[in-house]
Amino acid sequence: MAHNTNVDPNTPLEYQSEIGRLNIFGFWIFIGAEMALFATIFATFFALESGTVGGPLPGEVFDLKNTIIMTLLLLTSSFTSGLSINELRRRNVKGMMVWLVITLLFGAGFLYMEIAEFLHLIHEGANMGTNAYWSSFYLLTGTHGLHVSLGILWIILVMFQVKKQGLNPDTAKKLFVSSLYWHFLDFVWIFVFTSVYLLGMVG
Amino acid sequence: MFDFIKDNLILNDPLILGANISIVFTVIGVVATLTYFKKWKWLWNDWITSVDHKKIGIMYILAALVMLFRGGVDALLMRAQLTVPNNEFLSSQHYNEIFTTHGTIMILFMAMPFLLGLMNVVVPLQIGARDVAFPYLNNLSFWSFMFGAILFNMSFVFGGSPDAGWTNYAPLAIEGSPGPGINYYLLGLQISGIGTLLTGINFVVTIIKMRAPGMTLLRMPMFTWTTLITAFIIVFAFPILTVTLALMTFDRLFGTHFFTLTDGGNPMLWSNLFWLWGHPEVYIVILPAFGIFSEIIATFARKTLFGYKSMIISLAAISLLSFVVWVHHFFTMGGSAAVNSVFSISTMAIAIPTGIKIFNWLGTLYKGRIEFTTAMMWSVAFIPTFLIGGVTGVMLGMAAADFQYHNNYFLVAHFHYTLIAGVVFACFAGLVYWYPKMFGIKMNERIGKWAFWFFSIGFNVCFLPQFVLGFAGMPRRVYTYGPEDGWTALNVISSVGAFGMGVGFLVIVYNVYYSYRYGKREVSGDAWDGRTLEWATSSAIPPHYNFAHVPEVKGVDAFHYMKQEWKESGKPEDPDYKPIHMPNNAGVPFIMSGLFFVAGFGLVFELWWMAILGLVGIIGTMAHRSLTSHKYDKGYYVSVDEIEKTENRFKREA
Numbered sequence: 006m007a008h009n010t011n012v013d014p015n016t017p018l019e020y021q022s023e024i025g026r027l028n029i030f031g032f033w034i035f036i037g038a039e040m041a042l043f044a045t046i047f048a049t050f051f052a053l054e055s056g057t058v059g060g061p062l063p064g065e066v067f068d069l070k071n072t073i074i075m076t077l078l079l080l081t082s083s084f085t086s087g088l089s090i091n092e093l094r095r096r097n098v099k100g101m102m103v104w105l106v107i108t109l110l111f112g113a114g115f116l117y118m119e120i121a122e123f124l125h126l127i128h129e130g131a132n133m134g135t136n137a138y139w140s141s142f143y144l145l146t147g148t149h150g151l152h153v154s155l156g157i158l159w160i161i162l163v164m165f166q167v168k169k170q171g172l173n174p175d176t177a178k179k180l181f182v183s184s185l186y187w188h189f190l191d192f193v194w195i196f197v198f199t200s201v202y203l204l205g206m207v208g
Numbered sequence: 209m210f211d212f213i214k215d216n217l218i219l220n221d222p223l224i225l226g227a228n229i230s231i232v233f234t235v236i237g238v239v240a241t242l243t244y245f246k247k248w249k250w251l252w253n254d255w256i257t258s259v260d261h262k263k264i265g266i267m268y269i270l271a272a273l274v275m276l277f278r279g280g281v282d283a284l285l286m287r288a289q290l291t292v293p294n295n296e297f298l299s300s301q302h303y304n305e306i307f308t309t310h311g312t313i314m315i316l317f318m319a320m321p322f323l324l325g326l327m328n329v330v331v332p333l334q335i336g337a338r339d340v341a342f343p344y345l346n347n348l349s350f351w352s353f354m355f356g357a358i359l360f361n362m363s364f365v366f367g368g369s370p371d372a373g374w375t376n377y378a379p380l381a382i383e384g385s386p387g388p389g390i391n392y393y394l395l396g397l398q399i400s401g402i403g404t405l406l407t408g409i410n411f412v413v414t415i416i417k418m419r420a421p422g423m424t425l426l427r428m429p430m431f432t433w434t435t436l437i438t439a440f441i442i443v444f445a446f447p448i449l450t451v452t453l454a455l456m457t458f459d460r461l462f463g464t465h466f467f468t469l470t471d472g473g474n475p476m477l478w479s480n481l482f483w484l485w486g487h488p489e490v491y492i493v494i495l496p497a498f499g500i501f502s503e504i505i506a507t508f509a510r511k512t513l514f515g516y517k518s519m520i521i522s523l524a525a526i527s528l529l530s531f532v533v534w535v536h537h538f539f540t541m542g543g544s545a546a547v548n549s550v551f552s553i554s555t556m557a558i559a560i561p562t563g564i565k566i567f568n569w570l571g572t573l574y575k576g577r578i579e580f581t582t583a584m585m586w587s588v589a590f591i592p593t594f595l596i597g598g599v600t601g602v603m604l605g606m607a608a609a610d611f612q613y614h615n616n617y618f619l620v621a622h623f624h625y626t627l628i629a630g631v632v633f634a635c636f637a638g639l640v641y642w643y644p645k646m647f648g649i650k651m652n653e654r655i656g657k658w659a660f661w662f663f664s665i666g667f668n669v670c671f672l673p674q675f676v677l678g679f680a681g682m683p684r685r686v687y688t689y690g691p692e693d694g695w696t697a698l699n700v701i702s703s704v705g706a707f708g709m710g711v712g713f714l715v716i717v718y719n720v721y722y723s724y725r726y727g728k729r730e731v732s733g734d735a736w737d738g739r740t741l742e743w744a745t746s747s748a749i750p751p752h753y754n755f756a757h758v759p760e761v762k763g764v765d766a767f768h769y770m771k772q773e774w775k776e777s778g779k780p781e782d783p784d785y786k787p788i789h790m791p792n793n794a795g796v797p798f799i800m801s802g803l804f805f806v807a808g809f810g811l812v813f814e815l816w817w818m819a820i821l822g823l824v825g826i827i828g829t830m831a832h833r834s835l836t837s838h839k840y841d842k843g844y845y846v847s848v849d850e851i852e853k854t855e856n857r858f859k860r861e862a
C-alpha cells in the first residue's frame with residue numbers, strides 16, 4: 006500500500022504506486038462484473054424481443070440517422086479519451102485537460118441525443134410500460150445511458166482533482182481507470198447499436 | 209407519518225406481536241448497556257469503522273449466527289406446524305412467509321456471511337498479507353450486507369414478509385403478491401448483493417496480488433484456493449442477480465413488462481435468470497466449505513492434503529460447470545427433451561469433480577494419525593452425509609426421473625443434505641477450528657462434541673425421513689396435510705430431529721459463553737499444530753498488522769515446512785523490525801450503507817422523496833470518497849517502537 010519510492014521512471018505514473026496497481030487490476034475485475042451485468046441485460050432483451058404487442062414496432066419509430074450520429078459521437082469520444090491518456094503519459098496536463106473536455110462534450114452530445122430520442126419514442130407511444138419489447142429496450146439503453154451520465158460526473162470530479170493536485174500517482178490512476186471505464190461504455194454501445202438498432206430496423 | 213406506521217406495524221398475530229415486544233426490549237437493553245458502560249465510542253472506533261479484516265470477519269460471523277437463530281426459529285415453526293395433520297398452529301399465509309424467509313435468510317444472510325466472515329479472518333493470514341487489497345471497500349461490503357439484512361428482516365414486523373418462496377417466481381411474486389413483502393425481498397437482496405460483489409472483487413485482487421514472497425499459486429492453502437475460485441464465481445454471478453432483481457423491482461414499481469403475464473412479458477424468464485445466478489450461488493457457498501474441510505482434515509490427519517492439484521482442477525471444473533446447469537431447477541417447466549438432456553448431462557457431470565474431492569479427503573485420512581477434535585468430527589461426519597446429498601442430487605439430475613421428484617420432500621431432503629452437511633457443518637467446523645485465532649481461546653471440546661452429536665444425529669433424524677416422505681408424495685411448501693395421506697409418523701420423526709438440531713445450536717451458543725468464562729487463554733499462535741500461515745503469527749490473536757515480518761514461503765503447508773526447518777537448524781534470530789504501513793479506519797462506508805438502507809426503504813413503500821434522498825446521498829458519499837481518497841489512502845505507519853513493544857509482550861507470554 007505504501008507509495009514505492011524507488012520506481013523505474015519509465016513506469017507509467019498510474020502504475021508507480023502499489024495502490025495504483027491494485028486499483029487498476031481491481032477495476033479490470035470490476036469491468037468483468039460489468040460484462041456479466043450487460044450480458045444479462047442483452048439476454049433479457051433478446052428473450053423479450055418478440056413481445057411487441059400493443060405498441061409501435063421498432064422499425065417504425067427508429068431513426069437510423071440519429072443513432073448513427075450518436076454512435077459516431079461516442080466512438081470519437083472514446084478516441085479522444087485515448088488521446089488524453091497519451092497526453093497523461095507525456096505529463097502534459099494542459100493537452101490532457103483539453104482532450105478530456107472534448108471527450109465530455111462528445112459524451113454530453115450523445116446523452117442529449119439519447120434523451121431526445123427517448124422523448125420522441127414516448128411521444129410515438131413507446132414507453133417503458135407499453136410492452137415487454139419496450140421495457141427491455143429502455144432497460145438496455147437506459148442502463149448504458151446511466152453509465153455514461155455517471156462517467157461524465159466522475160471524469161469531471163477527477164479533472165477537478167487534477168486541477169487542484171496536479172499529476173501524481175493518485176490522480177494519474179484515477180484518470181487511467183476512468184478512461185478504461187469510458188472505453189468500456191463505448192464497447193458496450195457497439196453491441197447496443199448492432200443488436201437493438203440495426204437488427205431492429207431489419208426486423 | 210403516524211398513520212403510515214400504524215398501517216404497517218403488524219400487531220394482530222400473537223407470534224409477531226411477541227417478536228415486536230422482544231425486539232423493543234432487546235434494542236432498549238443494548239442501548240442501555242452501551243450507554244451504561246460508556247461503550248459507544250469503542251463501538252464506533254474499534255468495530256463499526258474498523259478496516260481490520262479480522263474484525264470485519266468477526267462481525268460477519270456474529271451477524272450470521274444471529275441470522276442462523278432467526279432462520280432456525282423459522283424452521284422450527286414450520287416443523288411444529290407439520291408435525292400433526294390438520295394443524296392450525298400457523299395460517300397458510302404465515303406459513304408461506306416463514307418458508308420464504310427461512311430459505312432466503314439461510315442462504316443469503318447466514319451461509320454467505322458466515323463463509324465470508326471466515327474468509328476475511330483467515331485468507332489474508334494464510335497468504336501472509338497485512339490486510340485485504342481494498343480495506344475501505346471491505347468495510348463497505350460488510351455494512352451494505354448488514355443494512356440489506358436489516359431491511360429484509362424488518363419485513364415481518366413492518367408491512368409483512370415476502371411470501372413467494374426464496375425463489376420468488378413470477379407471476380406469483382408480481383401479480384399474485386401485493387403489499388411491500390416482495391419489495392423487501394428485492395431491495396434487501398439488492399443492497400446486500402452489492403456488498404457481496406465488492407467482496408468478490410476484493411478477494412480476487414487480494415489473493416492474486418498480495419501473497420507473501422515465495423507463495424506461488426500452487427503453494428496456496430486449499431481454503432485460499434477455494435476462496436479465489438468462489439470470488440471469481442461471485443464476480444460473474446452476482447451481476448446477474450442485480451439485473452434480475454432490478455427487473456422485477458421495475459415490474460412491481462414502475463409497470464414494466466419483463467415477467468408479467470400480459471403485454472409480452474415472460475414469467476419463465478425470471479426462473480431462468482434467477483437460477484443462472486442461483487446455481488452458481490450454491491457453489492459459492494459449498495466451495496469455501498470444501499476448503500475448510502480440506503484444511504481441517506489435513507491438520508488433524510497430520511498429513512499434507514492428498515491430490516492437491518487434482519483438488520484445484522476439480523474446483524475449477526465445478527466453477528465452470530456451475531454456470532451451465534441452471535435449467536435442472538425446472539425440468540418440468542416445459543423445455544424440449546433435447547434441452548433437458550443437455551442440462552441433465554451437465555448436471556450429472558458435476559458429480560465427477562465432486563467425487564474426486566471425496567477421494568482426496570479419504571486419501572488424506574488414509575494412514576494419517578487422526579486426532580478426533582470437534583472440528584475434525586464435523587469434517588469426518590461431512591463426508592458420508594454429503595455423499596448422500598450428492599448421490600440424491602444425481603438422481604434429481606436425471607430429467608425424466610425428475611418429474612417424479614420435482615417439488616416434493618425428496619428435493620427438500622436432498623438440498624438440506626448438501627447445504628447442512630456441506631455448508632453448516634463447515635461453518636461450525638471452521639468456527640471451532642479458527643476460534644482461537646479470533647478470540648484467543650479454544651472452544652470447550654467436550655461441550656463441542658455434545659453439540660456435534662445433538663446436531664448431526666438430529667439432522668439425520670430430521671431429513672432422512674423426508675426422502676421417504678417425498679417418495680410417498682408429500683409436496684413441499686404445503687402448510688398442512690390430512691391424516692388419510694399417511695405422512696404423520698414420518699413427519700413426527702422429522703420434527704423430533706429438528707428439535708435435536710435446535711438443541712445442538714443452543715449447546716454451541718452455550719459453549720461460546722462457557723469458553724469465554726472458563727477457557728484457557730492460548731499463549732502461542734499455533735493452537736492446533738497447524739500447517740498453514742495463519743498459525744505462524746506471534747500471538748494467538750494476531751496483532752492488527754498480522755506479521756511483524758512478512759513470512760517467506762518455501763512450499764505447500766508453508767508453516768509446517770517452517771517448523772520442520774526450525775527443528776533441524778533452530779529458530780533463526782528475528783531480523784530488525786521495519787515500520788509497517790497500515791490503512792486508516794473509515795466511517796463513510798457505514799453512512800453510505802445507511803443511505804442505501806434509506807433508499808431501499810423508500811422504494812419498498814414507494815415513498816419517492818425518501819428514495820431520491822437516499823440515492824442522492826449515496827452519490828454524495830461516493831463523490832466524497834473520490835475527493836478524499838488521496839488523503840485516506842496514505843494510511844499510517846506502525847512505528848518500530850510499537851512493534852517491538854507488542855512483539856516482546858507476546859514473547860514474554862509464550
